[in-house]
Amino acid sequence: MAIEDVSLDVREGEFVAVVGPSGCGKSTLMKLISGLRMPSGGYVYVDGRQVGGPLKIVGMAFQNANLLPWRTTLDNVMLPLEIVEPYRSTLKKERTRYEAEARQLLAKVGLAGFEEKFPWELSGGMQQRASICRALIHQPRLLMLDEPFGALDAFTREELWCMLRDLWQLQPFTVILVTHDLREAVFLADTVYVMSKRPGRVLVRREIDLPRPRDLDVTYTDAFAGYVHELREHIGRVRAS
Amino acid sequence: MKPNLVKAAPWLVVAGMFLLWELICVGFDVPEFLLPAPSAVWKVGVEQFEPIMMHATQTFLTTLAGFAIAVLVGLLIGMAVGSSPLLYRAMYPLLVGFNSIPKVAFVPVLVVWFGIGTVPAILTAFLISFFPVVVNVATGLATLEPELEDVLRSLGASRLDILAKVGLPRAMPYFFASLKVAITLAFVGSVIAETVASNLGIGYLMMSASSSMNMPLVFAGLIVIGVMGVVMYELFAFVEKRMTSWAHRNPNGAA
Numbered sequence: 097m098a099i100e101d102v103s104l105d106v107r108e109g110e111f112v113a114v115v116g117p118s119g120c121g122k123s124t125l126m127k128l129i130s131g132l133r134m135p136s137g138g139y140v141y142v143d144g145r146q147v148g149g150p151l152k153i154v155g156m157a158f159q160n161a162n163l164l165p166w167r168t169t170l171d172n173v174m175l176p177l178e179i180v181e182p183y184r185s186t187l188k189k190e191r192t193r194y195e196a197e198a199r200q201l202l203a204k205v206g207l208a209g210f211e212e213k214f215p216w217e218l219s220g221g222m223q224q225r226a227s228i229c230r231a232l233i234h235q236p237r238l239l240m241l242d243e244p245f246g247a248l249d250a251f252t253r254e255e256l257w258c259m260l261r262d263l264w265q266l267q268p269f270t271v272i273l274v275t276h277d278l279r280e281a282v283f284l285a286d287t288v289y290v291m292s293k294r295p296g297r298v299l300v301r302r303e304i305d306l307p308r309p310r311d312l313d314v315t316y317t318d319a320f321a322g323y324v325h326e327l328r329e330h331i332g333r334v335r336a337s
Numbered sequence: 338m339k340p341n342l343v344k345a346a347p348w349l350v351v352a353g354m355f356l357l358w359e360l361i362c363v364g365f366d367v368p369e370f371l372l373p374a375p376s377a378v379w380k381v382g383v384e385q386f387e388p389i390m391m392h393a394t395q396t397f398l399t400t401l402a403g404f405a406i407a408v409l410v411g412l413l414i415g416m417a418v419g420s421s422p423l424l425y426r427a428m429y430p431l432l433v434g435f436n437s438i439p440k441v442a443f444v445p446v447l448v449v450w451f452g453i454g455t456v457p458a459i460l461t462a463f464l465i466s467f468f469p470v471v472v473n474v475a476t477g478l479a480t481l482e483p484e485l486e487d488v489l490r491s492l493g494a495s496r497l498d499i500l501a502k503v504g505l506p507r508a509m510p511y512f513f514a515s516l517k518v519a520i521t522l523a524f525v526g527s528v529i530a531e532t533v534a535s536n537l538g539i540g541y542l543m544m545s546a547s548s549s550m551n552m553p554l555v556f557a558g559l560i561v562i563g564v565m566g567v568v569m570y571e572l573f574a575f576v577e578k579r580m581t582s583w584a585h586r587n588p589n590g591a592a
Binding site: 132150160175176178216240 | 489
């Protein structure tokens with residue numbers, strides 16, 4: 097049993113971050129919400145309906161970009177359109193329109209001009225940008241991010257925070273971000289949940305009351321430091337127990 | 338200078354080998370019925386060009402037929418075994434055991450079943466060459482990263498979708514690599530069967546030539562098989578490079 101008695105309540109359009117020590121079942125939580133795994137007890141409701149299988153209104157991105165090396169960046173981003181309806185059946189007819197949308201999305205994350213490049217020709221940060229584009233191309237209402245910036249260096253990570261913030265601000269969708277970076281959680285999220293060690297349980301729910309749009313400068317304010325400090329103490333208690 | 342040398346190297350080695358061979362034969366006065374000199378082999382090859390080509394064509398087509406069946410069957414079994422852990426566990430011992438049987442021991446059985454001629458040769462070529470295809474395709478599919486599968490499953494992709502979009506493309510480098518091995522094995526298979534049970538093909542030509550002590554003709558047959566093997570290997574190596582260039586990228590960036 098990786099998690100137990102977890103109860104999250106996420107509003108539409110809310111940005112939620114889940115933090116906790118490693119091995120606290122964060123990934124299990126992701127799989128439960130997206131319908132990749134069934135709960136052994138309890139329920140998962142998304143959009144008012146109980147989850148009974150993989151959800152098509154979900155986009156996912158992981159720590160590894162997981163781009164397909166035989167596809168160009170553009171084709172990688174287009175992949176969900178080949179699977180999710182109604183795009184799947186209209187892809188042949190509307191290819192040019194969808195392609196234009198994909199190019200637009202890539203341009204928004206700063207990948208204009210890299211559409212025809214293959215994944216190995218991109219840097220780690222660029223691959224992760226493309227991966228997030230792929231998670232968003234079919235306009236999911238729920239975006240699930242599993243430590244998406246964990247493998248990047250500090251500067252690239254902050255750049256990608258801003259990228260994600262801009263995407264979210266432009267066209268709000270619900271985000272569940274699993275991370276172990278407290279600054280990342282506080283900077284991006286409306287609400288932060290702290291989970292305990294295995295079996296994971298929700299220990300604290302903390303609303304982040306920083307004005308939006310947030311700038312990277314906010315990470316140097318006292319209010320920001322206060323939130324990070326407080327969350328850090330909870331994590332410390334979890335690890336000590 | 339250097340790239341030219343790299344290009345010429347294989348030809349130089351082959352030419353050197355024939356030269357050495359010729360020198361040994363002439364220098365030690367080796368009798369022709371033991372080891373014919375390349376010049377004698379060449380002479381026979383020119384004299385008997387037409388029958389050699391006739392038998393070579395037979396062997397070539399037999400090999401291709403067996404190889405084609407091997408690719409088809411190997412791909413199907415490899416896909417089944419690679420995408421189902423249960424089948425993987427269940428089938429592997431049988432496949433390995435079967436592959437361990439020397440195929441030459443199997444030819445008499447095929448002769449009893451299908452008579453002397455082309456069919457046993459095709460089947461031997463098939464039996465000897467399908468295993469590497471199965472193993473490689475199965476490996477390519479079985480080593481699919483779970484996260485990649487999750488990305489697709491979370492979009493509601495069916496197993497067939499995952500196989501078509503990720504599994505098979507990812508297995509392609511393994512598959513094309515196996516073709517190079519399989520085609521050379523297929524030649525081995527068809528020639529083995531021809532030497533035992535056929536009256537057509539290079540294998541048969543060599544058997545009948547050796548029974549009349551025509552060693553130059555035997556060696557001409559060997560060389561023809563070798564040449565066909567190399568040509569087909571290079572062909573599939575080329576196809577492999579073209580089809581799966583993404584897997585053979587240049588680490589220095591100039592892809």
